[in-house]
Amino acid sequence: MDAPALKLDYFFDPFCGWCYASAPALKAVAETFPDALMMHPSGLFAGAGARPMAAMAEHSWRNATRIAELTGQIYTSQYRDQVLRNPHGALDSIFATRAIVALGEIDSTLEPALLHALQTARYVDGRDTADASVVAGVAAKLSEAHGQSLAEDALTDKLADDERLASITRDRMRETLAMMQKLSASGVPQLLVTVGNHREVIQDSGLYGGTEMVMKVIKSVTNQALLIH
Numbered sequence: 001m002d003a004p005a006l007k008l009d010y011f012f013d014p015f016c017g018w019c020y021a022s023a024p025a026l027k028a029v030a031e032t033f034p035d036a037l038m039m040h041p042s043g044l045f046a047g048a049g050a051r052p053m054a055a056m057a058e059h060s061w062r063n064a065t066r067i068a069e070l071t072g073q074i075y076t077s078q079y080r081d082q083v084l085r086n087p088h089g090a091l092d093s094i095f096a097t098r099a100i101v102a103l104g105e106i107d108s109t110l111e112p113a114l115l116h117a118l119q120t121a122r123y124v125d126g127r128d129t130a131d132a133s134v135v136a137g138v139a140a141k142l143s144e145a146h147g148q149s150l151a152e153d154a155l156t157d158k159l160a161d162d163e164r165l166a167s168i169t170r171d172r173m174r175e176t177l178a179m180m181q182k183l184s185a186s187g188v189p190q191l192l193v194t195v196g197n198h199r200e201v202i203q204d205s206g207l208y209g210g211t212e213m214v215m216k217v218i219k220s221v222t223n224q225a226l227l228i229h
Contacts, residue, residue: 003226004195004196004197004198004225004226005036005195005196006033006036006193006194006195006218006222007036007038007192007193007194007195008029008033008036008037008038008191008192008193008194008218009038009040009179009191009192009194010026010029010037010038010039010040010112010189010190010191010192011040011042011176011179011180011185011188011189011190011191011192012026012039012040012041012042012115012188012189013041013042013043013044013045013046013093013097013188014041014045014093014096014097014100014115014118014119014129015044015045015091015092015093015096015122015129015130016044016045016188016189017060017063017064017067018067018187018188018189018208019115019119019188019189020067020073020119020123021067021070021071021073021189021207021208022189022191022207022208023073023115023116023119024071024073024210024211025191025206025207025208025209025210025211025213025214026112026115026116026189026191026207027112027116027211028210028211028214028215029112029191029214029218030109030112030113032215034109037108037112038108039100039104039108039111039112039115040172040175040176040179041097041100041101041169041172041173041176042173042176042177042180042188043093043094043097043173043176043177044093044188045091045092045093046092046093046094046097046173047092047094049093050090050091050092050093050094051090051091051092052089052090052091053083053084053086053089053090053091053130054087054089056084056091057084057085060084060091061080061084064079064080064123070208071208071210073123074123074124075123075124076123076124076125076126077126078124078125078126079122079123079124079126080126081126082126082127082128083122083126083127083128086128089128089130090130091130092130093129093130094169095129095130095131095132095135095159095160096118096129096130096135097169097172097173098159098165098166098169099114099118099135099136099138099139099155099159100114100115100118101165101168101169101172102139102155102158102159102165103139103142103143105168106143106148107146107148110142110143110146110148113142113146114138114139114142117138117139117141117142118135118138121134121138132156132159132160133152133156135156135159136152136153136155136156136159137152139155140152140155179192183201185201189203189207190202190203190207191203191206191207191214193217193218193221193222195221195222195225195226196225196228197225197228198221198224198225198228199221200221200224202214202217202218202221
């Protein structure tokens with residue numbers, strides 16, 4: 001009898017600090033199970049969920065400090081000074097989310113890779129990834145590294161003005177929220193592990209504990225499913 005198929009659904013927002021906390025776990029999952037992983041943008045800080053950066057700056061830096069202490073993830077003074085303290089900045093992940101969707105149309109494995117690249121650009125390099133041109137630059141560089149050629153200026157325009165991409169992104173976010181409601185899941189990040197008819201949600205320490213922890217939890221869920229199967 002064949003083993004039941006593994007499916008992994010990752011719920012996220014590009015500007016969610018706790019999603020950055022789970023970045024090492026997601027990287028391991030994406031590299032180990034590239035064909036099983038599906039990315040689900042929640043739109044937590046996109047569009048209607050956006051807010052002025054000035055209103056969130058102090059909270060965001062406290063959160064960053066806590067995440068760094070808990071996980072070892074790096075937040076730099078450049079992020080604090082150039083992103084959080086930008087008086088005209090916005091906490092709006094819509095362009096980052098659209099870019100992830102756009103690259104996913106080329107190759108779905110680029111979605112988790114771009115999420116990580118955007119997180120690094122923001123939290124380590126101190127680049128404002130609420131800006132379409134900044135996002136396009138990161139996406140174009142990542143695409144080139146994976147053998148895909150994207151014109152940075154054209155991508156900037158596409159992120160800002162392409163109604164088809166905007167519509168597809170809205171649909172993805174609505175689908176994500178519908179899935180989360182069915183799971184009675186609140187907040188991101190979360191990783192839904194499905195093995196055959198058995199499924200479990202991994203969150204908190206299962207995601208923030210890095211590669212070893214997330215692989216241990218996925219193996220445990222798989223073993224439980226095999227017993228049931």
